[in-house]
Amino acid sequence: MKQTxxxxxxxxxxxxxxxxxxTVTAVKEVSFQVATGTVFGxxxxxGSGKTTTLRLMTGLLHPSSGCIRILxxxxxxxxxxxxxxxxxxxxGFYEFLSGRDNLRFYAxxxxxxxxxxxxxxxxxxxxxxxxxxxxxxxxEFSKGMKRRIGLAQALxxxxxxxxxxxxxxxxxxxxxxxxxxxxxxxxQSGRTVVVSSHLLADIEDLCESVCILHQGRVVAxxxxxxxxxxxxxxxxxxxxxxxxxxxxxxxxxxxxxxxxALMDHPHRALESYFTQVVEQVGQPSS
Amino acid sequence: xxxxxxxxxxxxxxxxxxxxxxxxxxxxxxLRNPVCLLLxxxxxxxxxxxxxxxxxxxxNTAARLAQDGGLAFQFVAGIVFAAYAACAITGSAxxxxxxxxTLAKPVSPTLLFLARYAGIAGGLALFCVxxxxxxxxxxxxxxxxxxxxxxxxxxxxxxxxxxxxxxxCLLGALLNRFRNASFHASVFVLLPxxxxxxxxxxxxxxxxxxxxxxxxxxxxxxILTAALRIxxxxxxFAALTQVLALLLKPVSVGAAGLLILALGLTLPGISPAGxxxxxxxxxxxxxxxxxxxxTSASGLVPPPMPGALWLYAFCYxxxxxILGVHLFNRSEHA
Numbered sequence: 001m002k003q004t005x006x007x008x009x010x011x012x013x014x015x016x017x018x019x020x021x022x023t024v025t026a027v028k029e030v031s032f033q034v035a036t037g038t039v040f041g042x043x044x045x046x047g048s049g050k051t052t053t054l055r056l057m058t059g060l061l062h063p064s065s066g067c068i069r070i071l072x073x074x075x076x077x078x079x080x081x082x083x084x085x086x087x088x089x090x091x092g093f094y095e096f097l098s099g100r101d102n103l104r105f106y107a108x109x110x111x112x113x114x115x116x117x118x119x120x121x122x123x124x125x126x127x128x129x130x131x132x133x134x135x136x137x138x139x140e141f142s143k144g145m146k147r148r149i150g151l152a153q154a155l156x157x158x159x160x161x162x163x164x165x166x167x168x169x170x171x172x173x174x175x176x177x178x179x180x181x182x183x184x185x186x187x188q189s190g191r192t193v194v195v196s197s198h199l200l201a202d203i204e205d206l207c208e209s210v211c212i213l214h215q216g217r218v219v220a221x222x223x224x225x226x227x228x229x230x231x232x233x234x235x236x237x238x239x240x241x242x243x244x245x246x247x248x249x250x251x252x253x254x255x256x257x258x259x260x261a262l263m264d265h266p267h268r269a270l271e272s273y274f275t276q277v278v279e280q281v282g283q284p285s286s
Numbered sequence: 287x288x289x290x291x292x293x294x295x296x297x298x299x300x301x302x303x304x305x306x307x308x309x310x311x312x313x314x315x316x317l318r319n320p321v322c323l324l325l326x327x328x329x330x331x332x333x334x335x336x337x338x339x340x341x342x343x344x345x346n347t348a349a350r351l352a353q354d355g356g357l358a359f360q361f362v363a364g365i366v367f368a369a370y371a372a373c374a375i376t377g378s379a380x381x382x383x384x385x386x387x388t389l390a391k392p393v394s395p396t397l398l399f400l401a402r403y404a405g406i407a408g409g410l411a412l413f414c415v416x417x418x419x420x421x422x423x424x425x426x427x428x429x430x431x432x433x434x435x436x437x438x439x440x441x442x443x444x445x446x447x448x449x450x451x452x453x454x455c456l457l458g459a460l461l462n463r464f465r466n467a468s469f470h471a472s473v474f475v476l477l478p479x480x481x482x483x484x485x486x487x488x489x490x491x492x493x494x495x496x497x498x499x500x501x502x503x504x505x506x507x508x509i510l511t512a513a514l515r516i517x518x519x520x521x522x523f524a525a526l527t528q529v530l531a532l533l534l535k536p537v538s539v540g541a542a543g544l545l546i547l548a549l550g551l552t553l554p555g556i557s558p559a560g561x562x563x564x565x566x567x568x569x570x571x572x573x574x575x576x577x578x579x580x581t582s583a584s585g586l587v588p589p590p591m592p593g594a595l596w597l598y599a600f601c602y603x604x605x606x607x608i609l610g611v612h613l614f615n616r617s618e619h620a
Contacts, residue, residue, distance in 0.1 A: 052620075058390045060619045078392040092387030094311065096318060096468065108307050109391040111300045153387070 002035035004069075005161050005192035006057065011066035013052050013216075026052040028216040029066070034194060034209075039187045041207035041224070042196040049216040050196040051089055054165050057194070058086045071160060082110065085159030087167055091146045092153075095139030099130055099149050102138055107156045124152035129178065143170035151179060162186060162193045168202050173274050180206050201271065204228075237266065304393065305401050312405025315378065316371055317412075317471035325370070326413050326474060327451065329363040330481065333420040334447045337428035337439065348428035348439075353509055356421025360414065361516050361579070367413050368524035369543045371406045376531040386619045399528075399614040403607060406524050412478060414520065418513035419481040422505050423447045426488055435493045442495035443488050450480035511592065518599045519578035523547070525603045526573070529610035532617060550575040573602060 013027040027049040034040040042050045055061040057068055059075035073080045093102045100121050107117035125131045128148040133141070138149065147170050154162060162183070168176045183193050183206055197203055203210060204224065211221040220227065241249070246263060253261040316322055333356040340348050379385035379402070388398060427444045431437050458473035489501030526546060530539045549572045568574075577595060 055386075055620050060386050060389060062618060078394060081390060082392040084390075086387070086390040088383055088386055088390070090383035090386075092383030094315070094384060095382070096314075105307070105311060106387070106391060109304065109388065109393050111304070111392075 002037060004033050005036040005071060006034040006040075006194065007069045008032055008053070008057075009067050009069075011053070011056060011068060012064050013049075013056055013061060014064040026216050027056065027213075030211075030213070030216070030218050031066075032211045032218065032221055034192060036192050037187055037190045038208045039183055039193040039195060039206045041203040041210040042194065042213065043198065043200070043203055043210055044213035045198060047215075048213040050198075050213055051165055052216075053213070054086075054163055054194070054196050057163055058084070082157065083160045085154035085157060085162045087150045087154040087162075087164040089165045091138070091150055093138040093146070093149070096137055098135045099138055099141070099145075099152075100125060100134040102149065103153055103156065106153045110157050120156055121152075124155055125149075127155070127182070128152045129175075144172060144175055147171055148175065148179075151182070160191060162191060164193065164195045166197055166199075167195060168197065168199060173271055174278065176202065177271065177275055201269070205271075301397065305397055305404070308388070308393070308398060308401030309404035309408065312375055312379075312402050313408040314405075314471065316375060316405060316409040317474045318468045319371075319374055320470050321370055321374070322367060322409060322413070323470045323474050325363050325367050326416050326477060327455075329359050329413075329417050330420040330477060331448065331451060333359050333417060333424045334427065334444065334451075337424050338444060340429070347430070349425045349430055349506070352424040352428040353421060353506070356417065356424050357509075357512060357516060357579075360417040360421065360513060361519070363417070364410070364413060364516065364520040365523055365543070365547060368406070368410055368520050369527045369540055371409055372524055372527035372531045373536040373539050375402060375406060376528065377536060380619075389619050395615045395619075396611045399611050400607065403525060403528055403610075406528060407521055409474075410520055410524055411517065412474060414513060414517040416478040416481060418510055418517075419478060419485055420447070421509060421513060422485055422507070423481065423488070425506055425509065426485075426504060430493070432493060438493055440493045442491055442493075443484070446487070447481065447484050450484045451477060454480050515578045515592070515595060518595065519573065519575055522573050522599055522602050522606070525606040525610070529606055529613065532610065532613050546572055547575065569598070570602070570605075574598075 009031050011027055011030040012025065014022045014025045017023050030049070030053060032040075042053060044050050052061065056063055057070060057075055059077075059081070068075050070080050071083055075081075094105070097105065100118075103121035103124060104114070104117045107120050108114075112120065122131070122134070125134050128151055130145060130148055130152070133145065138146065141149065147167065151164070151167060154164065164183075167179055167183075171179060180202065183195070187193055187208075193206075195203065195206060207224050209221070209223045210227070212219050250260055250263065253259075333352075336355045336359075337348055337352045340351060379388075385398070389395060423443060427440045427447070429437055429439045454473050454476040457476050458467075458469045461467040461472045462469040485505060488505065489503040490498060492498050492502075523543070523546075527539055527543050530542050534542060553568050553572055553574070569577075577598070
C-alpha cells in the first residue's frame with residue numbers, strides 16, 4: 001500500500017469582489033488522494049479549476065473551505081515548501097537575468113551556498129537542454145525554452161512532490177518527450193508528480209491516475225488504466241497474417257461468437273512516428 | 287500570533303542572507319526602471335541649472351533660493367519616485383509571476399514584503415544622495431559675493447556638474463555596449479558618484495575657475511541634514527504607498543498618496559497646536575510632512591528636533607510596515 005503524498009478533502013475556493021460578494025466558485029468540494037511515487041493528472045477544459053487547485057496546493061491561494069495535506073503538512077508551511085517543486089502557468093523569471101542567474105537566485109532561496117546553487121543550476125540546465133543558452137537573458141528565450149527552464153527551477157531542490165501546471169505547453173514534440181521521460185524517471189525513483197494539462201495525449205502517456213474536473217467539480221477520478229479499459233471487448237494482437245489466415249480466423253470467430261470480429265493493423269502514436277522521422281533526418285548520412 | 291517568527295538557532299544567518307538576496311533583486315529591478323532614472327536625472331539637472339535661471343532673489347540670497355529649490359525638487363520628485371517605485375515593484379512582481387514563484391519556495395511573505403521595502407528604500411536612498419549632492423552644488427553655483435571675485439555665478443562648477451551628468455550617461459552607454467550592463471542602472475549609480483566627485487573637486491578652484499591650493503571648500507554641508515530629513519519623510523511615504531499598492535491599482539495609489547500628502551500638509555494647520563493628544567493622533571495616522579521641512583533659519587534645526595523626528599519616522603514606518611505585513615500575509619498571490 002503506497003503512502004499518500006497529497007490529499008485534498010472537500011476543497012472549495014470562492015473568489016470574492018471588493019464587497020466580499022462571491023464572484024465565482026472556481027473549485028467545489030474537490031477531494032482526491034495522490035499516492036507517493038506516482039504521476040497524477042488533473043484534467044479538464046479551460047476554466048475547470050485546474051490551475052486554482054494547483055495554486056491552492058502550493059499555498060498561494062487560501063481555500064474557502066476544506067483542507068489540503070501535502071506530505072503530511074499544511075501547504076503554507078515553509079517546511080513543506082522546502083520539499084515541493086512548482087512550475088506555474090506563468091514563467092516567474094527575472095527577464096534581465098540569464099537562465100543560469102535565475103536558477104542560482106531561486107536555488108539561493110532554499111539556502112544553498114553560491115557554489116552549490118551554481119552546481120545545481122548547471123546540472124539542471126544540462127538536463128533540460130539549455131546549457132548552451134545558460135548565459136542568455138531569459139527575456140530572449142522562446143516560449144518553449146522558458147518552459148524548460150521553468151521545469152529546471154521546479155527541480156532545483158530535488159523535490160519529493162513536483163507540481164506542474166501545463167509543463168508541455170509550448171514545447172516541440174522532442175521537448176515533450178524529454179519532459180515526459182524526465183517525469184517518468186522521477187516517479188520511478190519514488191518521487192510524486194502532479195501534472196495539470198488539457199493535452200490528453202500527455203496525460204495518457206504519463207499518468208497512473210487522473211482526476212477530471214469540470215466547472216470546479218470532480219466528474220471522474222481513478223486509475224487511468226481502469227478508466228480507459230473497455231471490459232466489454234477483447235483484443236488479440238499477433239504478427240502479420242496471410243489473407244487466407246485472416247479469412248480462416250474470421251470464420252472461426254463467426255462460428256464461436258456468432259458475429260464477425262474487427263480486424264485491422266494497429267496504429268502507432270503520431271509522437272513516436274514524428275520523433276523517429278526527425279531523428280532519421282538529423283542523423284548524418286553514412 | 288507573531289508576524290515574524292523567531293528563527294531557530296543557526297537559522298538567523300540564513301534568514302539575513304535571504305533578506306539581503308531578496309532586497310538586492312528588488313533594488314536591481316528598481317534601478318533598471320527607466321522612469322526612476324528619468325526622475326533622478328531630471329531632478330539633478332533641474333537643481334543644478336536652477337541658480338542660472340534666477341532673475342530676482344526677492345531679498346534672499348541666491349544660494350538660499352537654490353537650497354530651498356533643490357530641497358523642494360527632492361521632496362516633490364521623491365514623492366513621485368516613492369509612489370512609482372512601490373507600484374512598479376509590486377505590480378511587476380505580480381505580473382511577471384516572480385512573487386508567486388518566490389512564495390512557492392521556502393520564503394515567508396513577511397520576509398519578502400520587508401525585503402521589497404528595503405529594495406525600494408535602497409533606490410530611494412540613491413535618489414536622495416543624487417539630489418542632495420546636486421543641491422549642495424547648486425548652492426555653490428548660485429551667485430555670491432567674495433572679496434576675491436566680487437558678485438558672480440560659479441559657471442565652472444555648473445559646467446563640471448552638468449558635464450558629470452552627461453559623462454554618467456556616456457559611461458552607462460559604454461558599459462551597456464561592452465559589458466552588457468543595464469544602461470539605466472549604470473547611470474543611476476554613476477550619477478551620484480560623479481556628482482560627489484564634482485563636489486569633492488570644487489575646493490581646488492575658486493568661483494572664477496582659478497586653481498587654488500590648498501583646497502578651500504565653500505560647500506554648505508549643513509544642508510545635508512535637511513536633505514536627510516526629507517529622505518526620512520520619503521521613506522515614510524514609500525512605506526505608505528507600498529502598503530497601498532497591495533490594496534489598490536496604481537492610479538488609485540497615486541490618488542490616495544496625493545490625498546495623504548495634502549492631508550499631511552494641511553492637518554498641522556488645523557489641528558490643535560502644541561503636543562495635545564489630538565495632534566499626536568492626527569500625526570500617527572497622517573504623516574506630518576511639515577515637521578520634516580525645517581530648513582528655514584539658515585538651514586539648521588534646533589538640536590532636539592532630529593532625534594524626535596527619527597523616532598517619529600521610525601515608529602511610523604514600523605507601524606505601517608506591520609500593517610503591510612499583516613495584509614500581505616492575508617493576501618493571495620496568484
